[in-house]
Amino acid sequence: MPYNATPSAANRADRFIWRRKHLLGLRDLSREELLHVLDTAEGFKEISTRSIKKAPPLRGKVVVNLFFEDSTRTRNSFTLAANRLSADVLEFTATGSSISKGETLRDTARNLEAMGIDIVVIRHSAAGAPHLLSRCIDAAIVNAGDGQHEHPTQGLLDIFTIRELRGDLKGLKVAIVGDIAHSRVARSNIWGLHKLGAEVILVGPPTLMPASVEKLPVTVCHDFDAVIPEVDVMNMLRVQFERIGSTVFPSGREYSRLFGLTMDRLKRARKDVLVMHPGPVNRGMEIESEVADGPNSTILRQVSNGLAIRMAVLFLVNQAAALKEGTDKTP
């Protein structure tokens, strides 16, 4: 296992056989699987520090970036990750839904498949689009964000970053602040953090909490100031103006007053609190510039780690696909 940096991670990774051909969401993953992705990513992080930033495991494989929603960092991150693993990358862009194009998602995918592809990385405005793909084509599917469902690689890179800086997730208190109802990042974080033993506190107005939130493995608090002193991590979600549609809070001004992370609030937090943000940042809305650029901010580290996580994910689903092909061919 050349891709694991630390001996303990390497040991764990060696013992575990990854069998998941699709990464659709973190809710599906076991604790062991989560740890395995993180461990694998540790190994890949090292590649980015080399002068020749390339490894061969996906040589001859075709990765399609099938993005139906605008994305800069996730798409670039996946492209770079695939490149570093020596895959050929096909960039596919379609704005809006598949319907508005006149071609269905299924048809689009089957056309791509006819060209011979191995992994599809999909970003789509409809929750469940990756599941639909996994049912209609043979390629491995990686969810790069589907509607309000999940954004598993974002969840993984957030968790990877916390683990990198804090060692263990167990017992950590993580506040996820903002528009929980419409956030796929929040959902992936909730499942991943919960499985690894962290305590999740959701912070935001009731209008931005999803239905039956009490059944999620979280606690809910509407008073940001009350949780600030006690948390180890604050993950400040982007307020998704484009997704909300109707007005669920009175104004941006009121939102930032109640739930924005200001320097003033940061002073009342633990000295070593991690300030995370999935980007892109609405400066002055959910987070003040000084905080976003300050010493507690992990924003750029998250971006770097995202690359390692996506390399790990592409590597693993490809491995599982190969494993599956092997079993399928066994009489």
Place this chain on the structure above:
Amino acid sequence: MSELLLTNGRIIDPANNVDAVGDVLVRDGKIVAIGDVKAAKPNPEQTIDVQGLIVAPGLIDMHVHLREPGDEEEETIASGAAAALAGGFTSIACMPNTDPAIDNEATVDFVYRQAARAKQANVFPVGAITKGRKGEELAEIGQMVRGGAVAFSDDGDGVQNPAVMLRALKYAAMFDKPLLQHCQDNALAGKGCMNAGYLATVLGLPGISPLAEELMLYRDIQLAKQAKARYHAQHVSTAGSATLVAQAKNAGLSITAEVTPHHLLLTDDNCKDYDPNYKMNPPLRTADDIAALRRAVADGVIDCLVTDHAPHLRSEKELEFLYAPCGIIGLDCAVGLYVKALIEPKVIEWPRLIAMMTVNPARILGLKKGTLTPGADADITLIDPSCRWTVDVEQFRSKSRNCPYHGWELTGRAVATIVAGDVRFELGD
């Protein structure tokens, strides 16, 4: 003079409180006698021994979508009426959400003519309440009554504006026609595509709260009371709706209600794999709602059973869950589903089930059907209550295949369907 004699069947005619073994004699398309038919001096051209079968009045489904005019690739009046026969239905009422909508006398007449040409099940058009189903101006209800519309509905949408709904109720009451409402407050439902609850949150799909249905139902009950009108709640899906209907009935109002097989059998849990065959409107709810709806059936709060047969193209139902259209087809397999939902769990017995599929909808729609009373149209359904079979959507007569019951093992199905004395469907044909 043509005669048909059915012998030794279990005759269930709820309108006359009949549940007994006997014969049924049909002459020139009418029922002549049931039970002991000797006095009517039978001289049948055809005699069918129906021992072991239930002889019921022809089943009536007062809530189906036939897609013609406009979406004939999904279903036509002929194919839908054929699917009805295969499911044991001799009469169906079709909803006006076609393209163009059935909102005028000419289109009502078109439905009758297409159904007559098809010569399958009887088809009774339901006219739109408002022009173009837009919820704004009243459609020509009087003209449509003259053309033969049996009831009025903007199904697919509820009439959102309470002032428009009140006017419509008052106006339709003049003709003694019921309004059938798809209860859903659109502002509250928003872009929801499944039941609002834990699973919707987990799946990241926008939810439709039970309140969206219950608020409109509550509003409508008050409006119907004010208008002294007949009001029928379509496909009720929540425990709260069942309570509201029960209260309205107890208050002596002319409120009736229907329920579908899917709201008696499936829950929002079925949406877990994003399969659009479980996307309905109203959405699939919870096990508690199923229990309450079954209880409401047992208590007589819910009057009829309907399929809400809603054909859609395969290509449309293969879209993303969020974008796929709502609804499933159900005519072909309805009887077995009701047995599974209501008879096997001992919620009701056969006579009640038959009543909810015959005389009850006939009364709501003012049809002179749904009974085996001598002199009535000889619309008869023969049901084998112990027939075990597996649902195979490829065998359906509907043009569409959007059905989540494929592969289900069911007990009980219609084995022959007779319309006006004419055996139009026989199983195994």
